[in-house]
Every structure is written in C-alpha cells, then in structure tokens.
Amino acid sequence: MTERTLILLRHGQSTWNEENLFTGWVDVPLTPKGEQEAKRGGELLRERDLLPDVLYTSLLKRAIHTANIALAAADRDWIPVHRSWRLNERHYGDLQGKDKAATLEQYGEEQFMTWRRSFDTPPPPIADDNPNSQAGDPRYEGIDGELPKTECLKDVIERFLPYWESTITKDLEAGRTVLVAAHGNSLRALVKHLDGISDDDIASLNIPTGIPLLYRLGDDNMPLEPGEYLDPEAAAAGAAAVAAQGTKH
Numbered sequence: 271m272t273e274r275t276l277i278l279l280r281h282g283q284s285t286w287n288e289e290n291l292f293t294g295w296v297d298v299p300l301t302p303k304g305e306q307e308a309k310r311g312g313e314l315l316r317e318r319d320l321l322p323d324v325l326y327t328s329l330l331k332r333a334i335h336t337a338n339i340a341l342a343a344a345d346r347d348w349i350p351v352h353r354s355w356r357l358n359e360r361h362y363g364d365l366q367g368k369d370k371a372a373t374l375e376q377y378g379e380e381q382f383m384t385w386r387r388s389f390d391t392p393p394p395p396i397a398d399d400n401p402n403s404q405a406g407d408p409r410y411e412g413i414d415g416e417l418p419k420t421e422c423l424k425d426v427i428e429r430f431l432p433y434w435e436s437t438i439t440k441d442l443e444a445g446r447t448v449l450v451a452a453h454g455n456s457l458r459a460l461v462k463h464l465d466g467i468s469d470d471d472i473a474s475l476n477i478p479t480g481i482p483l484l485y486r487l488g489d490d491n492m493p494l495e496p497g498e499y500l501d502p503e504a505a506a507a508g509a510a511a512v513a514a515q516g517t518k519h
C-alpha cells in the first residue's frame with residue numbers, strides 16, 4: 271500500500287474575519303496578519319518536507335492568496351493549480367456582511383448557532399439586489415447548477431464531496447501530494463467525511479486560519495491515522511478563537 275498525502279489549509283485571517291463579519295462568498299482580502307499566517311503555513315510545510323505537487327483552491331482571493339504565499343514560502347510556486355467554486359466557503363445567505371456579535375444579540379444564541387453551525391438549517395436566502403450577493407458575478411457564469419443564495423453545511427458537502435471523489439482523489443491516487451487551500455466551512459465538510467464525524471458532533475469542530483492540517487490516507491482515500499496540525503498549540507488556540515467569534519465585541 272502506498273501512503274497518500276493530503277494537506278488542508280484554511281486561508282489566513284481575512285479583513286472580515288478581523289471585523290467579525292459573516293463572509294461566505296464575499297471576496298474579501300487577507301489582512302497583513304493573514305499574509306503572515308500563510309507564510310508561516312508554507313514554512314511549516316518546508317520544515318517538514320511536505321512539498322505539494324498540486325494545488326486545489328476556491329474562487330475566492332483569501333484562499334488563492336494564502337496558497338500563493340504558502341507555496342512561495344515552500345519554494346513550490348510552480349505547481350499546477352485547479353480552482354473550483356465547489357471549494358468556496360459556505361454561502362452565508364442574508365447573513366453575508368452582517369456583524370456576528372450583533373446578529374447573536376439580535377436573534378439570541380439558539381438561532382445564531384442554528385444558522386452558524388447546525389448541519390441542515392441554512393440562513394435566510396440573500397436577495398439578488400443585496401450588495402453582498404454574487405448574482406451576476408462573471409466567475410460563476412459556468413456554474414453547473416444554480417448559484418446558491420444560501421447554504422447549510424449539508425449543502426456544502428453535497429457540492430464538495432463529488433469533486434473530492436471525482437477529481438482531487440485522482441491526484442492522490444497518482445501519488446501526488448495534494449494541497450487543498452480553502453475555507454472554514456468547506457474544510458469542515460471534508461474533515462467530517464474523512465473523520466466520520468456525526469451530523470451533531472460536527473457543530474463543535476472549528477478550523478483555525480493558516481495552519482496546515484496533514485492527513486496520511488490509505489488506498490480507500492480515508493485516513494490511516496488522525497489528522498495532524500503542523501503547529502498543534504497554535505491550532506488549538508485558533509480553533510477556540512473561531513468558536514468564540516459570536517461573543518466578541
């Protein structure tokens with residue numbers, strides 16, 4: 271059996287992470303701190319000799335820039351890249367652009383957590399004329415199916431896993447080290463699948479920004495051992511910070 275190497279990387283801190291706003295498909299840039307996190311992520315890959323052969327990213331610049339910075343730090347700028355909307359962050363519907371703490375205060379913790387972390391209840395859909403809607407955005411012209419107006423985690427799994435199975439795993443099977451640079455909730459969708467996490471338990475799983483998460487996979491493309499954050503201490507602190515986002519003022 272040959273071991274397959276998969277590295278997951280959530281983008282570094284974005285401007286809307288810093289401002290504590292629901293982001294979803296809104297295409298916001300990294301902050302200087304986010305760029306620094308991405309660089310450190312790439313250095314961790316280089317230090318461990320985990321050199322990606324191929325990159326998969328979303329269509330959003332916070333993931334694209336994170337990958338570029340990390341790959342530059344690992345001296346792997348040149349590897350082939352595949353971009354797909356299927357790796358995009360979860361579409362946050364009408365919450366896109368709204369302040370997380372203010373939303374918690376307005377709707378209460380139960381509703382807030384249902385929208386934020388329940389498996390199958392999406393937030394209300396976004397209107398096409400909302401400035402944070404992606405209606406008419408040329409990058410989604412070729413989308414197969416309908417442009418989402420909101421999504422829950424279940425919807426993300428339904429659009430991400432077919433791509434994982436049909437495309438990303440083919441590179442793993444060819445022996446390539448695969449880097450997936452994506453988002454908090456699209457990576458939660460993949461980790462749920464890999465780690466066999468239940469629909470209820472996935473609510474408490476949070477992915478920190480900018481820290482590579484390494485998986486060694488077997489012939490069935492499932493983990494041989496639990497995933498490993500390359501900086502476990504920073505990962506634990508980062509995940510706790512994501513979990514606390516609703517309460518920050």
Ligand SMILES: O=C(O)[C@@H](CO)OP(=O)(O)O
Pocket residue numbers: 287291292293294295359360362386454455512515
């Ligand atoms: O706003 C978002 O798009 C996501 C990721 O930043 O937030 P949350 O962790 O609240 O799902």
